[in-house]
Amino acid sequence: MNKEKRDRLYAVLCTVLTIVFISVMLFTVEKMPDLGRADNPDINEVMEFYVEEGPEETGALNAVTGMILHYRAFDTLGESCVLFVSAVCVFILLRIDGEASNDTLVAIDRRYEPTDDPILTQTFKLLVPAVFMFGIYITMNGHLSPGGGFSGGAIIGAALLLFLNAYGLEKTERFMSSQLYRRVTTMALCFYAVAKSYTFYTGANGLDSFEGAGTPGNILSAGLILPLNICVAVVVSMTIYSMYIMIRKGGFNK
Amino acid sequence: MSVFFANLPEYAAMILFGIGLSNLMLAKNLVKKIIGLNIMDTSVYLFLAAKGYVENSVAPIVSASDLGHIEHTLYTNPVPAGLVLTGIVVSVSVTAVLLSLIVRLNEEFHTLDIDEIIHILRKRDREDLK
Amino acid sequence: MSLVQNVPAFSILLLMLCGIVCLVLPRRAARHLADCAIALVAAASVALLVYFLQGGAAYTYSMGEIGAPFGNELRAGMLEAAVATLFSIVTLLSLMGGRAHLRSDIGRLKVNLYYISTLFLLCSMLALVYTNDIFTAYVFVEINTITACGIVMSKEDGYTLAASMRYFIMSLIGSGLFLISICILYAVTGHLLMSNIQEAVAQLYAQGEYRAPLQVAIALMGVGLSLKSALWPFSSWLPDAHSSASASSSAMLSGLVLKSFIFLMIKIFYRVIGAGIVRTHAVLDLLLVFGILGMVMGSVNALFERDIKRLLAYSSVGQIGYIFCGVGLGTPAGVAAAMVQVAVHATTKAMLFCAAGGLMDASGGSKKFRDIEGAGRRDPYAGVAFIVGTLSMIGIPFFGGFITKLSLVQAAVTVGGWRNLLSILAIIVSTILTAIYYINVLAIIFRAPETAPTKASEKLKEEWKKQVRLDTEYEVAIVLFILLNLAIGLRSDQLMQIITTGLSMFG
Numbered sequence: 001m002n003k004e005k006r007d008r009l010y011a012v013l014c015t016v017l018t019i020v021f022i023s024v025m026l027f028t029v030e031k032m033p034d035l036g037r038a039d040n041p042d043i044n045e046v047m048e049f050y051v052e053e054g055p056e057e058t059g060a061l062n063a064v065t066g067m068i069l070h071y072r073a074f075d076t077l078g079e080s081c082v083l084f085v086s087a088v089c090v091f092i093l094l095r096i097d098g099e100a101s102n103d104t105l106v107a108i109d110r111r112y113e114p115t116d117d118p119i120l121t122q123t124f125k126l127l128v129p130a131v132f133m134f135g136i137y138i139t140m141n142g143h144l145s146p147g148g149g150f151s152g153g154a155i156i157g158a159a160l161l162l163f164l165n166a167y168g169l170e171k172t173e174r175f176m177s178s179q180l181y182r183r184v185t186t187m188a189l190c191f192y193a194v195a196k197s198y199t200f201y202t203g204a205n206g207l208d209s210f211e212g213a214g215t216p217g218n219i220l221s222a223g224l225i226l227p228l229n230i231c232v233a234v235v236v237s238m239t240i241y242s243m244y245i246m247i248r249k250g251g252f253n254k
Numbered sequence: 255m256s257v258f259f260a261n262l263p264e265y266a267a268m269i270l271f272g273i274g275l276s277n278l279m280l281a282k283n284l285v286k287k288i289i290g291l292n293i294m295d296t297s298v299y300l301f302l303a304a305k306g307y308v309e310n311s312v313a314p315i316v317s318a319s320d321l322g323h324i325e326h327t328l329y330t331n332p333v334p335a336g337l338v339l340t341g342i343v344v345s346v347s348v349t350a351v352l353l354s355l356i357v358r359l360n361e362e363f364h365t366l367d368i369d370e371i372i373h374i375l376r377k378r379d380r381e382d383l384k
Numbered sequence: 385m386s387l388v389q390n391v392p393a394f395s396i397l398l399l400m401l402c403g404i405v406c407l408v409l410p411r412r413a414a415r416h417l418a419d420c421a422i423a424l425v426a427a428a429s430v431a432l433l434v435y436f437l438q439g440g441a442a443y444t445y446s447m448g449e450i451g452a453p454f455g456n457e458l459r460a461g462m463l464e465a466a467v468a469t470l471f472s473i474v475t476l477l478s479l480m481g482g483r484a485h486l487r488s489d490i491g492r493l494k495v496n497l498y499y500i501s502t503l504f505l506l507c508s509m510l511a512l513v514y515t516n517d518i519f520t521a522y523v524f525v526e527i528n529t530i531t532a533c534g535i536v537m538s539k540e541d542g543y544t545l546a547a548s549m550r551y552f553i554m555s556l557i558g559s560g561l562f563l564i565s566i567c568i569l570y571a572v573t574g575h576l577l578m579s580n581i582q583e584a585v586a587q588l589y590a591q592g593e594y595r596a597p598l599q600v601a602i603a604l605m606g607v608g609l610s611l612k613s614a615l616w617p618f619s620s621w622l623p624d625a626h627s628s629a630s631a632s633s634s635a636m637l638s639g640l641v642l643k644s645f646i647f648l649m650i651k652i653f654y655r656v657i658g659a660g661i662v663r664t665h666a667v668l669d670l671l672l673v674f675g676i677l678g679m680v681m682g683s684v685n686a687l688f689e690r691d692i693k694r695l696l697a698y699s700s701v702g703q704i705g706y707i708f709c710g711v712g713l714g715t716p717a718g719v720a721a722a723m724v725q726v727a728v729h730a731t732t733k734a735m736l737f738c739a740a741g742g743l744m745d746a747s748g749g750s751k752k753f754r755d756i757e758g759a760g761r762r763d764p765y766a767g768v769a770f771i772v773g774t775l776s777m778i779g780i781p782f783f784g785g786f787i788t789k790l791s792l793v794q795a796a797v798t799v800g801g802w803r804n805l806l807s808i809l810a811i812i813v814s815t816i817l818t819a820i821y822y823i824n825v826l827a828i829i830f831r832a833p834e835t836a837p838t839k840a841s842e843k844l845k846e847e848w849k850k851q852v853r854l855d856t857e858y859e860v861a862i863v864l865f866i867l868l869n870l871a872i873g874l875r876s877d878q879l880m881q882i883i884t885t886g887l888s889m890f891g
Contacts, residue, residue, distance in 0.1 A: 086347030
């Protein structure tokens, strides 16, 4: 069989497989509980607990934040680690600083750098403070209103990228060095892991922990949720920035 | 027919999942494969988000004055929202790794076609044996 | 709650923390920290195993103040403790056995990153072993996928990059199917914790509700996880990924990563869905048939391979087939046989990959058959390791492989019909094929190059004459690996007892 025929056979097989898959799944969905009904299996005591007891117990008015950073904190710790290991993998693949000279880095960067468009630069300059503020607001109010560490961190990361493109690499890299990235990320993740290890330990062994709910509705409430949100936001924004810089030029400036 | 429209987001999610899967299997270009993967992931989020919805309810963010007498029937299910959040983070990280892998592969082989890359490697292997 | 019961949570968190800290440490410190952390986790897991051997009951460990059904939970029993011990010891020995290769294969700047990946890989495998929450399993499956690709591609040549791309794409299809099946399970049961899902599923089955979604969810779970654990038709990515990576990475990937997904699958089938329901489902028959095909096809492919690491990789495809055959039989004895094979294959294949690294060192870095002629004489440690590995893989009495085959046959004769006949036939055929290709390898690596006509190039022969300098760490690792293999073979009744007791604690 020549290559063309084999390719066509493969394509036909894949199409048939997909069609079978889609029909099976449509059939499955048809047999599943209808959408939006209040008597569905997922509206059970777990959901009731998260919404009715959760805010009072954790102090977080946003039940989703309360759930992911208190009851299911181990998942969220794993999630931050996914970000961390993916950044590590990107480093393994793309990091060339240390081996390559600064000139090579600059040369690689020039290939991808956008031209200095005055309109974009000026708009970015106007936008950057607002976006930063918005990101910080979302992070700090994660337990009170929609948002949280992941969304806030993504916005702060985007603001960092805007800053980078508005003011150029030289200005940005005056403060964003490889060392800063490593120290801040490590500190944030370590704080998260250590703090949560403590509450896991106290929780599982039935000991008292210092974590208190505070007055729900205040910024400084909800125990560990606010600091954890800040840690997550730091990790997310740093990861986004470092991935961008790796794909763009393969390293931080020395 | 009414049932069909009630479950529309789920049907859409499943069809999208199939589209993503077929794209992942059929596309030759690696970037297109990754787009397929993202469609697949997004369809799962659509499915989950639809599952969390309860009719005539709002997002599960309560007001401080309601504490103590919250009615769970007024709010949507917070669990799928948390799961979607996790899923999005995972898919972002995976996409970043895949894209940087593509950058490296492109530097190494000057092509984005995975079949061609395997072909080049086989040829290299044969030359090695000689 | 006694102190030793904190071991599951703390081994996961310790590995995580050390992985994070490695980012800021100097190279040597990162290496030592990784070694110490893994050794500590191994010791702690042994302590937990001893706790269970002394009569401790299986327990759940809530991650936070509130446990089931609201918060995350871990669950530990004898089987989990045994598997965790095995995983951490084999990881440590693989790292030691391939250290010389790590030095040459991995860029100076990326040593820390390699150790971070290894720590997170072990962390995710332990989390998959211990978790009692199906969504936590998904998160750690993803960490596992990313870090496994990380340790493959850290060698950074064309082969590893292309191989990790294929590995990644296959794995991601698997995770996608796994995720959607979790969503279906959640939608029909409303729970994410394994024990709660099991109750809900049993109730739904008794009432006859949502039969179709449950069936589809089980099937998707099976397909998704077997994609990730390289069941035969899905194993096309495996030989490339495992043969091109650095020696330690190959040992860990082939020995452990595949097994962690199989363990997760067994756990989901028996703890999330429930044994009684899974046995009525066609997915077990599918696993059995493809496992049997894998046993034969992996061996056939290995027969024609002329590259030592690819041969070992194809042999892994065959050996994974044994595990799936055991799982597919569906009886407790079958699952026990599968778990024995997990232990035997993890130790044997990791040892063989490390020894293959030694053979390559003794042959100028080449892994082709014509270049490694007589390498077993030049590097006696690798030679002895290959002898032990071969005896075990073929299934000579007093070696691990024999126990697997014996228990698998014993499990197979109790089930009726075609399953019985087919699996015994496949075991015989695959054993013969395995014997042929492994003895062929032995013949090649112990051939005396002076007496036999050799096809190796002149340059290589010059290289052979140089005294091969071996490092102590590698020698220690190989000796420990050999001892571990012998221990598994000679103390097989204890192993069997741990597994059967563990399985009875499991459900």
